[in-house]
Amino acid sequence: MDQADIPALLSRLASDEDAARKMAVFKLQSSINDPAFADVFISSGGLVILRRLIMTAGGNTLAYSLQSLTRLLEVDMGWDIFEGPAAGDLVERIVELIVTNPLVNILRGAMSILVALVGRSQSSGGGGGGGENTGLSPRTPTAAHTPGTFGFRALKPAVAVYPQFFELVIQQLQSADHALCANALMLINALIRDAVSSDGSIGSGAAAQAKGSGVPASEEWSKFIKRLQDLGLIRAVFNLLQSSALQDLAHPLLEFQSLTKVLLRKWREVRVDLERPEHRRALKGLHLASAPDRKHANGVTGAAGGTGEDGDAAKKGSRRHNPEKWRRLGFETESPAIEFETAGFLGMMDLTDYVRKNEDGFQKLLLEQSTRPLNERCPVARASLAVTMILYDHFEVDKSDLEDIRGYLALNDAKSHDKLFRPLLLQWSRLHTAGLHAFFRLWKSTGAQRDDFDKVAELVRVLVEQVVGQAGRTKDVLEVEDDLQDYDASRLRELQMELLELSFEDQWGPHLFQVRDELKHEALQFVKEQRIRCLLQGSWFTKPMPHTRQESYTKRRLYQPWRYAKLSHNRRYLHYADFPEKLPYEPGLDALTEKIDLGTISSVVSNVSTNPEADAAESEADQSPNSSTPTLRHNGAAITKPTTKITIYSFADDMAHSTTTPISPDTTINLTPGPGSTEPKEQPVLTLYPLNHSLASEWLDGLLMLLSQAPITAETNKLVTLVSEYGLKIRLLNVRLEQMYAAPVGRGSGVGVVPSREGLDEDYFYEI
Template sequence: MDQADIPALLSRLASDEDASRKMAVFKLQSSINDPAFADVFIASGGLVILRRLIMTTGGNTLAYALQSLARLLEVDMGWDVFEGAAAGDLVERVVELVVTVPLVNILRGAMSILVALVGHSQSASGPAPKGGAGHGHGAAAVRSPGMFGFRALKPAVAVYPQFFELVIQQLQSADHALCANALMLVNALIRDAVSASDNGNGGAGMGGVGGIAVGGKGAYGGASAAGEEWSKFIKRLQDLGLIKAVYNLMQSSALQDLAHPLLEFQGLTKVLLRKWREVRVDLERPEHRRALKGLHLASAPDRYLPNGVARVAAEDGGADAAGKKGSRRHNPEKWRRLGFETESPAAEFDMAGFLGMMDLTDYVRKNEDGFQKLLLEQSSRPLSERCPVARASLAVTMILYEHFEVDKTDLEDARGYQALDNIKNNDKLFRPLLLQWSRLHTAGLHAFFRMWKATGAQRDDFEKVAELVRILIEQVVGQASRTKDVLEVEEDLQEYDCGRLRELQMELLELSFEDQWGQHLYQVREELRHEALQFVKEQRIRCLLQGSWFSKPVPRQHGQHGRQDSYNTKRGRLYQPWRFARLSHNRRYLHYADFAQQLAHDPGLDALTEKVDLGTISSVVSNVSAPNGMEVETQSIATSTSTILKDRSGGVPSTATKPTTKITIYSYVDGAEEAAQRNGNGNGKSGGGDSGDPKEEPILTLFPLNHSLASEWLDGLLMLLNQAPITAETNKLVSLVSEYGLKIRLLNVRLEAVYAGPAPGAGVVPSREGLDDDYYYEV
């Protein structure tokens, strides 16, 4: 619309005819976000007419008027409408519309105006607080004389106390635009509270809003009278289901339509968590003293054991005071009994701040019976074996704090907003589990107790258990999808296998050492692999020295030239179904013999009439492979002959145990002998070369009874010939031994040795003071 048409537009807006006004305000909403047009509109008195329309009309006319004012505020103009004596009436009218009118198009505009009104207190006073992404209310740098922020809403909310309940209800609206506006209003209120606390309000706003961020910890907040008012307000929002509503939105399919306000709420949650951590625990503050006193009382200090002896009697240093009235007051283990390291607990909150105290008190409040039973159980153990409950709670708080990268809020928000503009369906930006902080802390603390018990830890092992819990949180919470329910996460934290956690810890430790000592680790691995190869070689050769039974297949009754098996017919022997082979003590000969049945005791070398000189072996060939294409378990690798299936009846091996693997040992023979063997039994390899050239011929065939035995003998023979092993079982065993060797060496490295840096004086270039150029290198 052209600026010249503004007088006619204003005339139609002021008309008494509803149709004329409706058409005029409909056109106004599409043009008023042009700053040049808006400037002329305001100068011509348009704000007064627009305000009158909002105060007196209804239906679509009212919806268009609200949308026009919202768009005017978006370009940071028209704030004069909220100044003067009548400003309160306009705010009350907008709040009334939110409470009383169910029409979506009216609610959208009303919510947008309230978002701008509350947010204007931050944009007008300077930069927005950290982590709170503002909605861009222009470049105004001077605070307007009107009332903005939550203060502007307080009188109207007093008239319509159900206002916040209806705002929270709109978070469940099927209209995504309305839902987004409601969430932006909540965000603006939180930002206003953070601004108030940053401006020296004594943490008034922060005390209550912390309850929103971490799921209901407002009960311990509020450091001043103003703060108590905010705490009640935020506690009410929580009771109305704010956390649950936003959590559901983050997990819903409406994520893309609500991405910006949801990401902002997530960022503000981190801001509040960070501010809570920055609050020092000070026993001079009444609410901090009350929180610690509540911990002490919740531990049931006056509870007695079933035998009538006070619990203090079961503790170190408290036996003399047992049963005496008032002895608990002077108990020297008052705070250490709860898991603190000293009797001055306030100092132990330095790292986690008041956030750590809130988490601990919240856990005790919700699990009081379990807390008392845990303390009672721990009191029966030696002091060195007790799990320090309070210390564990603080450790879990910091693990969650670091996991969610609370201190990186600013950078994360910047990256997040850029990603939202460029990438669709990027679920990794959203962390709905952050809103379940309290439940995650409780589940993490229970996991800590479980790890402590499962590992048999003692006080000196505290950091090791904490590291396991850190890995557990990273594995379960860090890898949880956006839509994974918090109940499933809690179950995973309680059921995750401790052995698997230990494996992950070793993998992470190895990766960290890889980064720090890459070249050194490569050398160590090579050394350990060589040692492992020698170890496995000796193990395989010892299997050969021990000897093993092999089966022999039934020979063909009528082979070539009417002969039977080549080896047997050559020696004129009858078929014997069993063969025993053993390596000689000097490891130079492989002795073997055939038997009609397996003997009760393995035969000695003197009973083995045949032998093969290892020096004459040219190659060893086999079809050894893992059964059914599956990898064999490590336990079966070192199977000895005692585990081999034996048919003591002396009969031919049954079909069920018929071997499927074969090991053939070859040796070179001259051409004449090869030709004779070919003519005699037809079992030699066909060759097309000169008859005098040496050819490979099979001199011994072994049929192992199982895969493990085949792996032992095949790789054992190859290693005797100074060749590399080829079976999967042997290579797996080599890798297993070398990896265990590496892990043992890594566990022997002190942590400070990794991060301590070079030794004093290392890398210092010697001074050349007093030296000339008359020098030489000794090669």
């Protein structure tokens, strides 16, 4: 719309005809966000007419008027409408619309105006005195103006007239209209942001009132937040975070999530001070909820015949407190306020909330702990504070979400949503209770003592990372509570060790990988030499008896059940011979009439298992006196039937031209190549039947290593791993303590302090 048309537009806006006003304000809302147009509109007295429409109109005319004012405020103009004696009436009218009007388009506009009005407290120099730097403050004004009444104190008179205002705003978070829902959440965010502003009060007006009444400012904003929570705010936003409306509500939801972290930080920063009535009441409530011993709670008099100061005190009816009043609850000292230094008032809130909701269980727990030795009691209060800080660190409360919000537009997949949106952050109290119960369970199942407190706390930290950290955005909090309670302690310990190993490898990984590669190569050479020496020493093998009907009687009669094989000293030939019985001595090479040139061997094949579980099963079977392995008898001697075999192959051409490789009598060789075959064909030249699995592993891998191939059996690979790990531990034992505490290279010549060895001796061992 042209600026020259503004006088005519104002005339129609002031018309007595509703249709003319409606059409004029409809056109106004589409043009007023142009700063040049808005400037002429304001200078022509348009704010007075726009205010009159908001105060008197209804229906679409009112909706368009509210939208026009919203767009005017978006370009940071028109703030004068909230100044002067009539400003309060306008704010009250907008609050009234939110409380009484059911039309969605009117509610959206009214809430948008209040968002700008409350947010003005942090964006301007006047009003609220500036807000905490949450990274989510509204736009910075560009036009100078006279400071007016902004922030929560601008709404306070109207809210006093309509006390159901906050409840109805929170109810709009359940609206099916996503735009209305987003506006309601932005209004709540603005109110919370104003509440936690730098002066710690709900607007500067509230600060002045609190100061005049003697009420600490921090209690004012804390009470306001609690009021919103009691109206169901947390449950409503939690449902939105788990809903499918994330795309439309992303920014206000992320802002609320960030403000939740701001609140947690502020509660933690509040120091527990026994001079403050609220803190004294909280500690007193903890003591009374613990069902203290009546004689200590109510005081007892001294002995009837007491004398001296004790007797005088008894006569005066003085109260005598339990000397372990606070240590009984799990504090380390009798000055509990000091122990809240790390967790602050947030830790006290979590502990008192747990005790209030689980008073019976709290009393039973303390009673159960009192029956145990002092060293074995679980310190309940310390555990609660530890869980608070575990959750604080897990949700990275000290980290701003500004970067996440800026990068939101690039996120479209569900995994990114799970990482960005953390609904469980809003279930802080329930997670604290579930984590504390998990702490008690782990303390009991691990048989922990006082000195093990930090170890149990680390287990709980791993548990929270595993359960809460891995929980999807839509996972119900009840399932998370059950997982925290039922997670297996042994599996948790395994996860902890895996994380420690990963952490260790992150720091020492490159060095360890290099050392491990070197040691593995050395171990492989060591085991290769050991396996080859087994072949050089020689071994006895069995031979199966011919069982086919075609075998001649002569061949059966000449059957020799024992075979001895041995590698020559020059490691070039494999000598072997068959014997009718196992000799009491080891035959020499001159008694072994047959040999195979290792240079002619093409491959070695075996049915020896490469599975570690099968290895263990076979080893047990070999050593079992009741083994079911069948036996044969030859000439009255019992011979165990072999279950594994090793077959050595050679090419047919090599065998045909070799004069140094006699053929075994029990080997059948086909020297005729197959039809159309141009390559030599492999044929078996020797078969060995080891007596047990260990012997099979030694000979199979020994032959493979002689042929420059890698070992394949699990027993040999296990031995290689054992030797390499043993070497690594030996090298780690050689690392001097001074090297661990040495200053990093390039950071000065100073070194750390080496712990004293006073009181230590050399009586130690290292378990491999």
